[in-house]
Amino acid sequence: xxxxxxxxxxxxxxxxxxxxxxxxxxxxxxxxxxxxxxxxxxxxxxxxxxxxxxxxxxxxxxxxxxxxxxxxxxxxxxxxxxxxxxxxxxxxxxxxxxxxxxxxxxxxxxxxxxxxxxxxxxxxxxxxxxxxxxxxxxxxxxxxxxxxxxxxxxxxxxxxxxxxxxxxxxxxxxxxxxxxxxxxxxxxxxxxxxxxxxxxxxxxxxxxxxxxxxxxxxxxxxxxxxxxxxxxxxxxxxxxxxxxxxxxxxxxxxxxxxxxxxxxxxxxxxxxxxxxxxxxxxxxxxxxxxxxxxxxxxx
Numbered sequence: 300x301x302x303x304x305x306x307x308x309x310x311x312x313x314x315x316x317x318x319x320x321x322x323x324x325x326x327x328x329x330x331x332x333x334x335x336x337x338x339x340x341x342x343x344x345x346x347x348x349x350x351x352x353x354x355x356x357x358x359x360x361x362x363x364x365x366x367x368x369x370x371x372x373x374x375x376x377x378x379x380x381x382x383x384x385x386x387x388x389x390x391x392x393x394x395x396x397x398x399x400x401x402x403x404x405x406x407x408x409x410x411x412x413x414x415x416x417x418x419x420x421x422x423x424x425x426x427x428x429x430x431x432x433x434x435x436x437x438x439x440x441x442x443x444x445x446x447x448x449x450x451x452x453x454x455x456x457x458x459x460x461x462x463x464x465x466x467x468x469x470x471x472x473x474x475x476x477x478x479x480x481x482x483x484x485x486x487x488x489x490x491x492x493x494x495x496x497x498x499x500x501x502x503x504x505x506x507x508x509x510x511x512x513x514x515x516x517x518x519x520x521x522x523x524x525x526x527x528x529x530x531x532x533x534x535x536x537x538x539x540x541x542x543x544x545x546x547x548x549x550x551x552x553x554x555x556x557x558x559x560x561x562x563x564x565x566x567x568x569x570x571x572x573x574x575x576x577x578x579x580x581x582x583x584x585x586x587x588x589x590x591x592x593x594x595x596x597x598x
Contacts (some may be wrong), residue, residue, distance in 0.1 A: 300563070300591060300592065300593045301590070301592055301593070302592065302593050302594075302595065303341070303564060303566070303592040303593060303594040303595075304341075304594075304595070306566060306568070306592055307341055307344070307345060310568065311344065311345050311346060311347075312346055312347050313347070313568040313569055313570055314345045314347060314348055314566055314567075314568055315347055315348065315349050315350070315567045315568065315569050315587065316348070316349060316350040316351070316352065316437075316566065316567035317338075317342060317345075317348065317350070317351050317352070317564065317565070317566050317567075318351075318352040318354060318446075318524065318545065318564060318565035318566070318567075319338070319351075319352065319353055319354070319545065319562070319564045319565070320353070320354040320355055320356065320412075320448070320449075320525075320526025320527070320545040320546075320547075321355070321356045321412070321526045321527065321529060321545065321546070321547035321548065321562075322335055322353075322356065322357055322358070322547075322548045322562075323356055323358065323359040323414070323547065323548065324357060324358050324359060324393075325358065325359035325360070326389045327359075328359070328550065329389075330550045330553075330558065330560055330598045331548050331550065331560060332389060332393070333560075333596070333598065334548060334560035334562075334594075334596045334598075335393065335548075336392060336393065336396060337596045338564075338594060338596075339393075339396040339397065339400060340396070342400055342405065343396070343399060343400055343403065347569075348403075348405050349404065349405055349406065350405060350406045350407075350408060350567075351400065351405055351406070351407050351408070352408050352409075352410070352437075352446065352565075353407070353408070353409045353410065354410045354412075354446060354447070354448055354524075354525070354526050354545065355410045355411055355412025355413070355414075355415070355433075355448030355449070355450075355526060355527065356412030356413065356414045356415060356448070356526065356527070356547075357409065357412065357415055357418070358414065358415045358418070359414060360414055360415070360487050360491070361414065361415035361416075361417050361418045362417060362480060362483040362484060362487060363417050363419070363475075363476050363480070363483065364417075364418070364419045364421045364422040365476075365480070366480060367385075367388065367390055367422065368421070368422075369480070370384050370385040370388060394425050394426050397426035397427075397428065398425070398426040398427060400426075401426055401427035401428070402427075406429070407423075407426060407427065407428035407429070408428070408429050408431045408435075409423055409428050409429065409430050409431065410430075410431050410432075410433055410435065410446070410447070410448055411430070411433070411448065412448045412450070412526075412527065413448065413450045413463065413527065416466060416467060416472070417472060417475065417476065418430070433446070433447040433448060433451070434446060434447045434516070435447070436520065437524075439522075439567055439587050439588070439589050440584070440585055440586060440587040440588060441585050442521035442522055443519075443520050443521050443522075444520065444521065444522045444523070444524050444589065445516060445517060445519075445520035445522070445523050445524070446524050446525070447516070447523075447524075447525050448525060448526060448527050449508065449525030449526050449527030449528055449544070450463060450527045451463070451512075452508035452509060452512045452513055452516060452525065452527075453505075453506060453507065453508055453509065453512075453527070453528070454509040454511075454512045455504065455505045455507075455509050456501070456505050456506055458497065459506075506528070507528055507530065508525075508528060508542075513536050513542055514536065514537060517536050517537065517540050517542070520540075521540060522536075522540055522541050522542070522543065522589070523536060523540070523541075523542045523543070524542075524543045524544075524545070524565065524589075525542075525543075525544060525545070526544065526545040526546075526547070528544060529546065529547040530544055530546075531544050531545060531546030531563035531591065532544050533591065543565065543589070543591060544563075545562075545563055545564060545565055545591070546561075546562050546563030546564075547562065548560060548561075548562040549561050549562065550598070557597055557598070558597075558598045559595055559596060559597045559598060560595065560596045560598060561593065561594070561595045562593075562594045562595075563591050563592070563593055563594070564591070564592055564594045565589060565590070565591055565592070566589070566590060566592055567587055567588070567589050568587065568588055568590065569584055569586060569587045569588075570586055
C-alpha cells in the first residue's frame, strides 16, 4: 500500500478528496489528536483538495455539542476564565485548522458513527462543516461509490443492531441531550463497559460485516466504502464490485522511544494538473481514481 506522504509529495496537485474514519479522538489519547492535526496540515498544503470526508467515529465519545459550547457561556464574573478554558480546550486547535481548510475552499463533510451519533450541525458550523446522512453517494470517475460508517452492515450482531436502532431514534437522542453532562458521562461510561464485556465474548466474524448485507447495500452502486470494523482492506464484494474498508487510527509501539500513529485512509486523485473546469458539484473527471493509502506520523 502506497504511503500517503509519498502521494502528497510526488503528486500534490492530483489529490482532490481525502476520506478518513474511526479516529476515536479524545483528550486521553493526545497522540491521535496530534496525528489528526498533522493530517490537516497535509490537507492545507494540497493545492487542489476540494473535500475532506470524516466517515464516523471521529471522537471516542461525543456527549453533545454543549460539551464544547458550555465553555463559552457567560458565567458572571468568570467570563475571562471561561474564555481561557475554551482556548486551552483540546478541540480548539482542531476547529481552527478545519476552519482554515474550509476558508481555503475545501468542503468538510462529517458522518455519524456509533460513538459520536450525538454530534450536531451547530458544532460543525464552527468550522463550516456539514453533517451528511448515510448512505452517501460519491461519484468518482465513471463510478458511484456508496459511503457509510459500516456498523449497519454488521447484521450478524443482533444485540448491537437493536441497540443501534434505539440510540439512533430521535426521541432517545432528545432524552439524552436533555440530561446533564454529568449524567450523560455516567451513561456513556456504563454503555462502554457493557460493550467491552459483550464484545469480549463475541466471535470475531459476528462483529464484521455480513456478506448479504453488503450485496444488498451495493446493489445500486459500483463500489462500497466504509469504516467501523477496524479491518482495512479491499474486498471483492461481487464479481464486478469492490468493498473498500478504511482503517482506525492506532498508536503503535507506544512503549518505545519513537512511537507512531498509523491509519489507512482514502484519497481520490485525478491526473489533471489544474482546477480549471472543476466546481463544487463536479469534483472529478472521468479519469479520477480512488485508492487506499497508509498514513503514519511519528510521535
